[in-house]
Every structure is written in structure tokens, then in C-alpha cells.
Amino acid sequence: KNQVEQSPQSLIILEGKNCTLQCNYTVSPFSNLRWYKQDTGRGPVSLTIMTFSENTKSNGRYTATLDADTKQSSLHITASQLSDSASYICVVSPASGTYKYIFGTGTRLKVLA
Amino acid sequence: GAGVSQSPSNKVTEKGKDVELRCDPISGHTALYWYRQSLGQGLEFLIYFQGNSAPDKSGLPSDRFSAERTGGSVSTLTIQRTQQEDSAVYLCASSSGARGTEQFFGPGTRLTVL
Numbered sequence: 001k002n003q004v005e006q007s008p009q010s011l012i013i014l015e016g017k018n019c020t021l022q023c024n025y026t027v028s029p030f031s032n033l034r035w036y037k038q039d040t041g042r043g044p045v046s047l048t049i050m051t052f053s054e055n056t057k058s059n060g061r062y063t064a065t066l067d068a069d070t071k072q073s074s075l076h077i078t079a080s081q082l083s084d085s086a087s088y089i090c091v092v093s094p095a096s097g098t099y100k101y102i103f104g105t106g107t108r109l110k111v112l113a
Numbered sequence: 114g115a116g117v118s119q120s121p122s123n124k125v126t127e128k129g130k131d132v133e134l135r136c137d138p139i140s141g142h143t144a145l146y147w148y149r150q151s152l153g154q155g156l157e158f159l160i161y162f163q164g165n166s167a168p169d170k171s172g173l174p175s176d177r178f179s180a181e182r183t184g185g186s187v188s189t190l191t192i193q194r195t196q197q198e199d200s201a202v203y204l205c206a207s208s209s210g211a212r213g214t215e216q217f218f219g220p221g222t223r224l225t226v227l
Contacts, residue, residue, distance in 0.1 A: 004155065043117070043204055043218025044156075089155070099144065099208075101216070103155035
């Protein structure tokens with residue numbers, strides 16, 4: 001069983017609509033949680049990072065939330081654009097100062113015109 | 114350079130052949146990582162280099178896999194006697210060195226073993 005699970009596996013929405021992606025993790029102890037965007041054929045790019053004491057972090061139209069008690073995070077995308085079509089990966093750092101991130105399998109988002 | 118670069122972008126090889134994948138990290142980054150991304154799987158840690166320290170090779174899946182980093186900059190991941198299950202995207206990342214700092218990823222090399 002993955003320590004970082006994401007849902008849905010894939011999602012199709014119309015341009016301009018909002019969507020929310022989910023990440024549940026069992027990693028403990030927990031240091032921080034990142035959301036990455038990975039365009040097709042490219043490497044992942046960091047969108048947000050939250051420590052266990054943070055509840056929300058925004059980056060433009062992307063807003064990430066974190067509930068460290070329930071070990072859940074979400075990424076909300078507002079007013080989606082065609083360029084938002086990508087995979088979104090939830091990544092957990094299990095302890096302060098570690099380089100061994102634990103990666104979710106990602107949610108593949110497709111935004112249609 | 115402006116970002117992490119990797120070459121080749123695509124590699125098709127026959128089973129049993131050896132392949133070398135190259136990574137150029139961001140200038141000044143002392144830490145370098147290799148990951149494997151198989152279809153439908155999360156990124157799998159392979160190896161970590163930090164400065165002149167001995168690398169953490171704990172993620173290498175078999176002794177057919179090896180990596181080196183010359184002069185603290187460019188890194189090469191070598192896969193010997195490739196197998197079909199080695200087909201994946203191999204991603205390289207670098208960071209400024211302090212543990213836990215953000216990793217910046219290259220575009221990856223897509224390896225296909227026929």
C-alpha cells in the first residue's frame with residue numbers, strides 16, 4: 001500500500017471550471033508536503049509546500065490545504081485553463097532534513113476547451 | 114545553466130545492451146538525485162549524491178544499475194544488460210544541498226527496452 005495515495009487517478013473538466021485533487025498519506029513523522037505539476041514530457045515543478053503547522057498555501061490559481069490530523073491534503077484549481085492539463089503529484093517529506101521524498105502516483109488532469 | 118538538463122531525451126535500446134543517461138544539474142547545486150518513473154507509479158528514488166560524500170545507493174534496484182558524478186557536477190546513470198522492465202522515464206533532480214531543500218527536476222530520459 002502506497003504511503004501517499006491520490007485521487008482521482010484522472011479527471012477531465014471544461015476550461016473555466018474549478019476542481020479539487022485529493023492526497024491522503026500515512027507517512028509519519030511528517031515534515032512537509034509539496035504539490036508538483038508535471039507537464040507531459042517534462043520534469044515535475046513545485047507548486048506549493050506546506051509544513052505540518054500550515055493549513056493552506058496559495059500560488060496563483062492553485063490553493064493547497066493540509067489537515068495534519070487526518071493526514072489529508074487537497075489542491076484546488078480555480079478557473080482552470082488549458083495549460084493546467086498535466087499530472088499533479090503529492091509529495092511528502094517524512095522527517096525534517098531528509099531528501100527521501102515519498103511520491104504519490106499523481107492525478108492526471110485534462111482541461112478541455 | 115538555467116535548469117537541470119538531461120540527455121538523451123529518448124533512448125530506444127535492445128534487451129541486453131548497456132545504456133548511459135546523462136544529467137547536468139543546476140550550476141552550484143551540490144546535491145543530485147536520480148529517480149525512476151514507471152507508468153502508473155510514483156517516482157522511485159534511485160541514488161543521491163551530496164558534494165564529496167559517499168552516495169546513497171540504497172534505491173538502486175539491482176547491480177546492473179550504477180551512477181557516478183564527476184567533479185561534483187555532471188552525473189551519469191548506467192544500466193547494464195538492460196531488461197524490458199527497465200523501460201521507464203529516468204528523472205534527475207538537483208538541489209542547493211541542504212537536506213530538505215527543494216529539488217529541481219530535469220525533463221527526464223524516456224528509456225524503452227525492446
